[in-house]
Amino acid sequence: xxxxxxxxxxxxxxxxxxxxxxxxxxxxxxxxxxxxxxxxxxxxxxxxxxxxxxxxxxxxxxxxxxxxxxxxxxxxxxxxxxxxxxxxxxxxxxxxxxxxxxxxxxxxxxxxxxxxxxxxxxxxxxxxxxxxxxxxxxxxxxxxxxxxxxxxxxxx
Amino acid sequence: xxxxxxxxxxxxxxxxxxxxxxxxxxxxxxxxxxxxxxxxxxxxxxxxxxxxxxxxxxxxxxxxxxxxxxxxxxxxxxxxxxxxxxxxxxxxxxxxxxxxxxxxxxxxxxxxxxxxxxxxxxxxxxxxxxxxxxxxxxxxxxxxxxxxxxxxxxxxxxxxxxxxxxxxxxxxxxxxxxxxxxxxxxxxxxxxxxxxxxxxxxxxxxxxxxxxxxxxxxxxxxxxxxxxxxxxxxxxxxxxxxxxxxxxxxxxxxxxxxxxxxxxxxxxxxxxxxxxxxxxxxxxxxxxxxxxxxxxxxxxxx
Numbered sequence: 001x002x003x004x005x006x007x008x009x010x011x012x013x014x015x016x017x018x019x020x021x022x023x024x025x026x027x028x029x030x031x032x033x034x035x036x037x038x039x040x041x042x043x044x045x046x047x048x049x050x051x052x053x054x055x056x057x058x059x060x061x062x063x064x065x066x067x068x069x070x071x072x073x074x075x076x077x078x079x080x081x082x083x084x085x086x087x088x089x090x091x092x093x094x095x096x097x098x099x100x101x102x103x104x105x106x107x108x109x110x111x112x113x114x115x116x117x118x119x120x121x122x123x124x125x126x127x128x129x130x131x132x133x134x135x136x137x138x139x140x141x142x143x144x145x146x147x148x149x150x151x152x153x154x155x156x
Numbered sequence: 157x158x159x160x161x162x163x164x165x166x167x168x169x170x171x172x173x174x175x176x177x178x179x180x181x182x183x184x185x186x187x188x189x190x191x192x193x194x195x196x197x198x199x200x201x202x203x204x205x206x207x208x209x210x211x212x213x214x215x216x217x218x219x220x221x222x223x224x225x226x227x228x229x230x231x232x233x234x235x236x237x238x239x240x241x242x243x244x245x246x247x248x249x250x251x252x253x254x255x256x257x258x259x260x261x262x263x264x265x266x267x268x269x270x271x272x273x274x275x276x277x278x279x280x281x282x283x284x285x286x287x288x289x290x291x292x293x294x295x296x297x298x299x300x301x302x303x304x305x306x307x308x309x310x311x312x313x314x315x316x317x318x319x320x321x322x323x324x325x326x327x328x329x330x331x332x333x334x335x336x337x338x339x340x341x342x343x344x345x346x347x348x349x350x351x352x353x354x355x356x357x358x359x360x361x362x363x364x365x366x367x368x369x370x371x372x373x374x375x376x377x378x379x380x381x382x383x384x385x386x387x388x389x390x391x392x393x394x395x396x397x398x399x400x401x402x403x404x405x406x407x408x409x410x411x412x413x414x415x416x417x418x419x420x421x422x423x424x425x426x427x428x429x430x431x432x433x434x435x436x437x438x439x440x441x442x443x444x445x446x447x448x449x450x451x452x453x454x455x456x457x458x
Contacts, residue, residue, distance in 0.1 A: 117280050119261040123238050143261025144282055145163065147347075 019066040021088040027051050029081040030061035032155050036077050036110060042068060077110055079103045080137065081155060103134040111139060114152040118144035127156070159454045160267040162276045164285040164321045169328040172292060178449035178458060179293045179442070186445065190457040191220030197250040198224035201233060201257040206418060206440070207277050211254050214447035223250065243269045252455060273454045281317055287417055288321040290446040294439045298413040299373055303330035306371055311378035311398050311423055313338040314345060318417045319378060323348055327357055334359040335368065339394040342380065365398065370407040375400070377416040377423055402427040415439050
């Protein structure tokens with residue numbers, strides 16, 4: 001990325017003092033990421049960037065959350081819909097840590113079981129899947145034992 | 157921790173062998189009042205007369221008492237009660253729950269909600285583990301072993317939960333061979349074939365019944381169900397292909413036995429019934445002893 005492009009990007013998204021920057025989110029999944037992380041309930045300042053040009057992804061979204069630092073368990077939930085998301089942890093305007101999200105071994109809640117006859121689609125039950133393949137993603141429902149494949153995945 | 161029986165793969169080979177040994181003991185001596193003073197809930201959210209009578213006979217022979225219902229229409233479900241609430245309530249009353257439910261995964265969920273053990277008597281198209289154990293007991297009884305068995309599975313191998321569970325269970329034993337005979341639309345799903353391939357277990361696929369069955373130790377017949385077909389013409393094409401008739405059995409091994417989870421429609425011709433290789437009615441009888449054994453195992457009665 002050229003220096004001039006970097007400057008432009010800086011102009012578009014203001015820097016944060018302390019907090020977390022989540023980068024490389026597929027634009028179409030920004031609102032799902034917001035919902036999974038419960039950002040609508042966060043009281044501190046949040047900046048959302050949407051439809052940014054990205055050499056790798058075509059179009060990406062970015063989220064800057066002031067004063068919030070995520071636990072691994074929490075942030076890994078977004079790996080299902082933002083496979084290549086990168087985290088920058090900011091302290092005093094400096095990036096102090098970079099992390100990538102990882103697909104967890106178990107997915108609790110978040111995803112709907114694709115099987116309409118599964119009990120989880122018929123009663124108020126938190127879904128629970130064992131991840132049997134990470135790429136492509138295959139989730140095995142603990143209840144009906146059917147496998148929800150990546151292309152069938154619907155976020156709750 | 158309480159023991160449940162939800163899915164056949166929850167149990168180990170040691171569990172299978174212990175239950176099969178107990179089943180033989182109950183066959184020898186069916187009336188053992190080990191459940192005296194205990195109450196068992198028999199919750200059938202969809203009707204299944206055969207399975208229910210088998211369980212209730214097993215409970216009666218063990219001297220237990222039964223509460224419950226035989227279809228959802230006569231229970232609080234018809235008033236809109238959730239499975240969660242029904243199970244929470246019943247779990248307060250009884251020592252064991254036997255449950256049949258049309259939704260898949262309902263049994264696992266019920267076991268999480270209940271404080272008492274749950275036996276899955278069928279959850280939709282998912283699991284029916286007591287059927288698998290009685291199938292294994294029937295194989296053991298007729299062949300004298302569970303190792304080195306050549307099983308022919310015939311009919312609906314795509315949706316038939318009994319064949320999937322039996323396949324998984326038999327792979328715990330030495331050197332099984334599987335032969336699948338099914339129309340293309342109802343062939344054994346890839347995931348099971350991959351599972352066998354990964355374990356280095358031999359399997360063969362055929363599309364018709366001919367003298368290939370002469371190698372069989374066990375023929376496991378299933379029903380081809382009309383409702384499984386998207387296109388009724390496809391059903392018409394295959395419905396009469398897989399009918400086992402007595403004259404087909406001429407070249408089969410003397411000790412071969414035919415199993416069927418029942419009910420049958422037309423896939424085994426009635427002229428097979430008088431052949432000593434027809435074992436399906438005795439198989440159903442074995443179900444009572446096997447269910448006695450499962451209850452005894454789960455409640456640590458023996």
